[in-house]
Amino acid sequence: MALTMDVRRRRRPHRAWVxxxxxxxxxxxxxxxxxTPGVLITxxxxxxxxxxxxxxLAVxxxxMLYGLTAPFAAALMDRLGMRRVVASALLLVALGSGLTVFMTASWQLVACWGVLVGLGTGSMALVxxxxxxxxxxxxxxxVVTGVLTAGGAAGQLVFLPLLAWMAEGPGWRVAALVVAGAALTVVPLVWFLLRDRPEDVGLTALGAEPGAVRAAPVVRTGGAAxxxxxVLRSAARTRSFWFLAGGFAICGASTNGLVGTHFIPAAHDHGMPQTTAAGLLAxxxxxxxxxxxxxxxLSDxxxxxxxxGAYYALRGASLLILPVLFSATAEPSMLIFIIFYGLDWVATVPPTVALCRTIYGRDGAVVFGWVFASHQVGAAVAAVAAGVTRDHLGHYDAAWYGAGLxxxxxxxxxxxxxxxxRRPDVPDRRQDEAEILGA
Incomplete structure (x- = not known):
């Protein structure tokens, strides 16, 4: 009987997959x-x-908040648990998107779309x-890092064409309410099925040695902040942190800030219907x-x-040729760009997470939170800069070329x-003195 129960336990999918x-x-x-930003601008x-x-500016x-919230959210997840933080974050997203239907002034757009949704989505960002x-x-x-990271792209795939159709048909307010409802429906799943650690349900992490017990988290008396x-002060002493943060700032500028926000209005400037442009972005x-x-x-x-290095170089090359590809219709050359750029969109995340984990050990998630914050700072700067560029020059060409460089x-x-x-005697695999000095 005991043997049969053992076999059944081995055949049952590990709780980590749930x-x-x-x-x-x-x-x-x-x-x-x-x-939704690119869909709602027009x-x-x-x-x-x-x-x-x-x-x-609201974007x-x-x-900005999407990124700056991330490291504090990572620390909050250590202190309060993933379930509480993520459920609260989804409620903030629903509140912010729902309240936008009542706005009449631009500051309200900043408050709802910028602050509430920024804080909510930042609390369950890539950290x-x-x-x-x-x-x-x-x-x-x-692989799991890649799949979960792709969840953001899947959300774009599911929602973007629908939201574009709603924005042109029933109206942008209906689109905002649909998003609010979608966020609310996820809250019960998170609350009842998400668990903070394998030890909470008597398990070990998938792939860990049987009976292995993970080191208890270090007790922090000063709170999550x-x-x-x-962690930021410690990581900032290393040159690797600044290289990772600088590269990821450019990553954010060239994806969420520029293409994610301005691709649809840029295509619309060339006569392409908004629904067609939204379909390309999806x-x-x-x-x-x-x-x-x-x-x-590959990161494994x-x-x-x-x-x-390869991802950034290829992305830059594609952005340098993008300005000549816009037209009133989706030509084959634009479709080739979409395929190429899509494969590279957030492919940078798994290797960046891997480097943060390897270099900074148990603090890797929080360090990645700060690296991701730089990603969103770069995205925020690019979103405003590209909008101002379009207002003054009448086109986006300078923004595309600048991002490519x-x-x-x-x-x-x-x-x-x-x-x-990689010394085995160091539990959290801190970098050695040579790394701290930037060798």
């Missing part, structure tokens, strides 16, 4: 409203008469991915899923620094990230 599945659904739900411009620079605040994979997986970490700041999401999962698989096998710089910085110490 946790990963719930995390995926939560990330998809949050991504819905993250996909309707808001037409209804309220706001300039693209004004609307882009910028959203992107959530890093926390889940660090706690629940030893084996398949890279104090821990996040302490198609980026299709290929992003494949590219990110494959990048996660190839030096992550080489991967990052910055990606080349990111490729160089990525290749210069130092190697981590």
């Amino acid at each position: 946790v990963a599945g719930v995390a995926f659904v939560a990330i998809v739900g949050a991504a819905g409203f993250r996909a 309707p808001l411009e037409q209804e309220f008469g706001w300039t693209r620079g004004t609307i882009s 910028s605040v959203n992107l 959530f991915v890093a926390t889940v994979t660090d706690r629940w997986f030893v084996r398949h970490r890279g 104090a821990r996040a700041l302490t 198609l980026i999401g299709v290929f992003d899923v494949a590219g990110t999962i494959f990048s996660g698989w 096998r190839v030096d992550p620094r080489i991967l990052l 910055l990606c080349a710089l990111a490729a160089v910085m990525s290749l210069r990230v130092g190697r981590a110490s």
Whole structure:
């Protein structure tokens, strides 16, 4: 009888896959409203008469808070648990997106779309991915990181064409309410199925040695904010942190800030219907899923620094040719760009997470939170800069070319990230003195 129960236990899927599945659904739900900026810029411009620079300011605040919230959210997940933090974050997303239907002034757009949704989505940003994979997986970490990261792209894929159709048909308010409802439906799944650690349900992480007990978290007396700041001070002493943060800032500028926010209005400037442009952006999401999962698989096998260097170099090259590809219809050359760019969209995340985990050990998720914050700072700056560029020059060409050149710089910085110490006697694998000095 005992043997039979053992066999059944071995055949049953590990609870880590359930946790990963719930995390995926939560990330998809949050991504819905993250996909709407490009869809709503033109309707808001037409209804309220706001300039693209004004609307882009709200996008910028959203992107900034989305990033700056991340490291504190990672520390809060250590202190309060993933379930509480993620459920609360989804409620904030629903509240912010729902309240936008009542706005009459641009500051209200900033408050709802920028502040509330920025705080909510930031609390379950990519640090959530890093926390889940660090706690629940030893084996398949890279692949799972890729799949969960692709959840954001899947959210874009599911919501963007629908939201574009609603914005042009029933109206942008209906689109905002649909996103609010979608976020609310995910809350019960998170609350009842998500668990903080394998030890909470009498398990070990997937791939861990049988009976292995993970070291207890270090007790922090100063709270989540104090821990996040302490980790930042420690990481900031290393040159690798600044290379990772600088590269990821450019990553955010060239994806969420520029393409994610301004691709649809830029295509519309060339006569392309908004629904067609939204479909192309959603198609980026299709290929992003494949590219990110494959990048996660590669991150388990190839030096992550080489991967990052290649990803940034290829992305920069594609952005430099984008301005000549816009037209009133989706030509084959634009479709080739969409496929190429989609494969590279967030492929940078798995190798960046892997480097943070390897170099900074148990603080890797929080360090990645700060690196991700730089990603969103870059995205916020690019969102405003591109909007102002369009207002003053009448086109986006300077923004595309500038982003392409910055990606080349990111490729160089990525290749210069130092190697981590791999001494087996150091539990959290801190980098050695040579790394701290930037050797």
